[in-house]
Amino acid sequence: MSGNAAAVREQSITVPPFDAVAVRAQFPILARQINGKPLVYLDSAASSQRPLAVLRAVEHYETALHANVHRGVHSLSQWATDAYEQAREIVRRHLNARSTREIVFVRGTTEAINLVANSWGRSQIKAGDEILITYLEHHANIVPWQMLCAATGARLRAAPVKPNGELDLDGLRALLSASTRLVAVAHVSNALGTILPVQEIVHLAHARGIPVLLDGAQAVPHQSVDLQALDCDFYAFSGHKVYGPTGIGVLYARESLLAAMPPWQGGGDMILSVGIERSTYNELPWRFEAGTPNISGAIGLGAALQFLQSLGVEAVAAHEHGLLQLASERLAALPGIRLVGTASHKAAVLSFTMDGVHPHDIGTVLDSEGIAIRTGHHCAMPIMELFGLAATARASFGCYNSAEDVERLVEGLKKVRQVFG
Amino acid sequence: MELKELYRDVILDHNRSPRNFGRLEPSDSQAAGHNPLCGDKLNLTLRLQGDRVEDLRFEGQGCAISTASASLMTEAVKGRTRAQIARLYEDVHTLLTAHGADAGAGAGAADLGKLMALAGVAEFPARVKCASLCWHTLNAALERAPVTVSTE
Numbered sequence A: 001m002s003g004n005a006a007a008v009r010e011q012s013i014t015v016p017p018f019d020a021v022a023v024r025a026q027f028p029i030l031a032r033q034i035n036g037k038p039l040v041y042l043d044s045a046a047s048s049q050r051p052l053a054v055l056r057a058v059e060h061y062e063t064a065l066h067a068n069v070h071r072g073v074h075s076l077s078q079w080a081t082d083a084y085e086q087a088r089e090i091v092r093r094h095l096n097a098r099s100t101r102e103i104v105f106v107r108g109t110t111e112a113i114n115l116v117a118n119s120w121g122r123s124q125i126k127a128g129d130e131i132l133i134t135y136l137e138h139h140a141n142i143v144p145w146q147m148l149c150a151a152t153g154a155r156l157r158a159a160p161v162k163p164n165g166e167l168d169l170d171g172l173r174a175l176l177s178a179s180t181r182l183v184a185v186a187h188v189s190n191a192l193g194t195i196l197p198v199q200e201i202v203h204l205a206h207a208r209g210i211p212v213l214l215d216g217a218q219a220v221p222h223q224s225v226d227l228q229a230l231d232c233d234f235y236a237f238s239g240h241k242v243y244g245p246t247g248i249g250v251l252y253a254r255e256s257l258l259a260a261m262p263p264w265q266g267g268g269d270m271i272l273s274v275g276i277e278r279s280t281y282n283e284l285p286w287r288f289e290a291g292t293p294n295i296s297g298a299i300g301l302g303a304a305l306q307f308l309q310s311l312g313v314e315a316v317a318a319h320e321h322g323l324l325q326l327a328s329e330r331l332a333a334l335p336g337i338r339l340v341g342t343a344s345h346k347a348a349v350l351s352f353t354m355d356g357v358h359p360h361d362i363g364t365v366l367d368s369e370g371i372a373i374r375t376g377h378h379c380a381m382p383i384m385e386l387f388g389l390a391a392t393a394r395a396s397f398g399c400y401n402s403a404e405d406v407e408r409l410v411e412g413l414k415k416v417r418q419v420f421g
Numbered sequence B: 001m002e003l004k005e006l007y008r009d010v011i012l013d014h015n016r017s018p019r020n021f022g023r024l025e026p027s028d029s030q031a032a033g034h035n036p037l038c039g040d041k042l043n044l045t046l047r048l049q050g051d052r053v054e055d056l057r058f059e060g061q062g063c064a065i066s067t068a069s070a071s072l073m074t075e076a077v078k079g080r081t082r083a084q085i086a087r088l089y090e091d092v093h094t095l096l097t098a099h100g101a102d103a104g105a106g107a108g109a110a111d112l113g114k115l116m117a118l119a120g121v122a123e124f125p126a127r128v129k130c131a132s133l134c135w136h137t138l139n140a141a142l143e144r145a146p147v148t149v150s151t152e
Helices: A020-024 A052-065 A075-095 A109-124 A143-152 A169-175 A198-207 A255-260 A295-311 A313-332 A359-368 A381-386 A403-420 B009-016 B064-077 B082-097 B113-123 B125-144
Strands: A103-106 A130-134 A155-159 A180-186 A212-215 A234-238 A249-253 A271-274 A279-281 A337-340 A349-354 A374-376 A392-396 B029-035 B040-049 B052-061
Touching: A052 A075, A052 A295, A075 A103, A075 A249, A075 A295, A103 A109, A109 A143, A109 A180, A109 A212, A109 A234, A109 A249, A130 A143, A130 A169, A143 A155, A155 A169, A169 A198, A180 A198, A198 A212, A249 A255, A295 A313, A313 A337, A313 A349, A313 A403, A349 A359, A349 A403, A359 A374, A359 A392, A359 A403, A359 B064, A359 B125, A403 B009, B009 B064, B009 B113, B029 B125, B040 B064, B040 B125, B052 B064, B052 B125, B064 B082, B064 B113, B064 B125, B082 B113, B082 B125, B113 B125
Parallel strands: A130 A155, A130 A180, A180 A212, A212 A234
Antiparallel strands: A103 A249, A234 A249, A271 A279, A337 A349, A349 A392, A374 A392, B029 B040, B040 B052
8 A cells, every 4th residue: 555655755954066058958858948948948937847757656646557546445546545645745844844634725825824824814814903014015914815805804915025025024014913813924035035034923923822834835845844853834835836736825824723723625535424414524634635636736746845855955056046146146247227226135036127128028039039037027026016117027946947948048138128228 | 930020120219219108288198008027117198189099109018029019000090090000900810810921911011111010920829918018908909998979
C-alpha cells in the first residue's frame, strides 16, 4: 500500500551549484519559439512554468493510480489516497507545519483567503470590528475582506506604504487598535516585489492577541518558509506560482483555530455520517475539503515542491536575487525607464514604466521579440493608485531565468524605444 | 504577426500628436470610458447640431492604440449624423474583429479611409479593446445626448 512512499524524499541538505541552463532544460515549454524568437519567460509572478518532474508525476498518477480518494476499498482508490495524502505531507514538511491536520488543499490562494473570510470570519467578526490589511495587497487579499465587512458591519483598514514600496511599519502599528480582529498581509508584494517584515508584523499583532494571515503566493516560490518560526495563524499559497499545476493551492491554519472553525462548504468527503436531519463532520483537514478534491493537482504540487527542494530553495533565491540586481541596474541605466518599487528587501519582481510609452505597448513590442512580461495593474489597483499609475510593465524571474534573459529584455526595451521614438 | 502591421505610421503619428485632444466647453454631452484592465481612461465631449456631431474632443491616457484610435475616430465622425456614425462603428467593429482572410474585406472597408490604419489590430486580439474603447465612449455620449428633432 505504501508503494509510493519512496516518492517522499528527504530535503536535500547539500545545495548543488546553480546551473540555470540545465534548470531551463527541464521546462519543455521554454524551448518554444514565440513570434520566431526563442521564448524569454519573465512572467512567473503571474504563473510559473512546470518542469518535467511535475508533468511526469501528474502523468504517472493519471495513467497508473487514479480513482477517487478516501472512498474505495479497491487498490486504485487506496493508491490515489496514498499519493494525495503524501502530497499533503510534502507540503507540511516544506513549510515546517506541525501537522498535516493544518494543511487544507484548496484551489489556490484566492480560495484559501475566501475560506478564512467565510468560515473563521463569519463566525468571529462582528459589527465594529476591524480587519487590517496593507496598500500592497493583491485583490485576493482585499475583496474577500470587503465582502466580510459588508456582511458583518466590520471595517477594513489599510496600512500605508512608503514611496519606495516598503510597508510603513509605524503606520501599521498605529492602525492596530482594540477593535482589530485580524491582520491580513502579503508576505511578498506581487506588484512591486517588496518583501514585507512579516516576522515583526506577527510579533506586533500577537502582542495584542490578534491573529495574522499571510498571503504567501509570491513568497513560497522564492524563499524558504518556516511556519513554526513565523508563528502566523493562517498562510496561503498557490501551486501554479511555484512550478506546480493551476487549480491547486494550500491553506495552512493553526490547528487550534481550524478546529474551532465551522465548515464553509458541505458535501461528500467533509462528513463522517449524514442523516436527513444532521451530519457529523469529518476530522481535520478533510472537514474543509468538501467534494472530490483536485487529486492530480495536489500530486503535481507535491512534485513541484520536491523539484524546488532538489534545486535548493536558498540557491534559487540567491540566483533570482542576482538576476533582480542585474536587471535593476541594466534597466535603470536605460533612458526614460523608471523602476517602481525599490524596497531594500525585494523578491524577483521588477515593475517599471517607460516615459511616453504605455506599458501595453511595451508588452506588445517585447512579445514580438519573444519576451513575455506582464503589463497592467497586476490585480493590485490600490497600490497602483497610490503611486499615481494606471499600469506598469513587470518582469518577474524564476529558477529558469538567466543573465541572457535580462540582456534580451534590455535589447527588447531598446527596440520599444526605436518603435515609439 | 508583424509589429509594423499594428504600429503603422498613421497610428504612431496620431499617438504622438493626437487630433481633437482636450475638452469642449460648453458641450452637449460627454462620457467617460474606462478600461480597468489596461488602466486606459478616456473623456469625450461633443457638441451636436441637430442630428449631426458638430465637434468633439477627447482627453485621457492610454496606450498608443487607444490614443490613436480615439484621435482617428474624432476626425472620422466630425460632421456626421448619428446614423452615419452607427454605420461607421459597425464597419470599424468588423475591421477590428475580422481575422485572416476576412481582414479588411468588409463591405464598408472602402469608406473607412484613415481608420483602415487600425486593420492590424485584428491580429492582436488582446488589443481590440484598446481600439474600441473610444467608440464605446462615443456611443455612450450619443445615447446620453438629448435627441433634438431636426426642423429642416
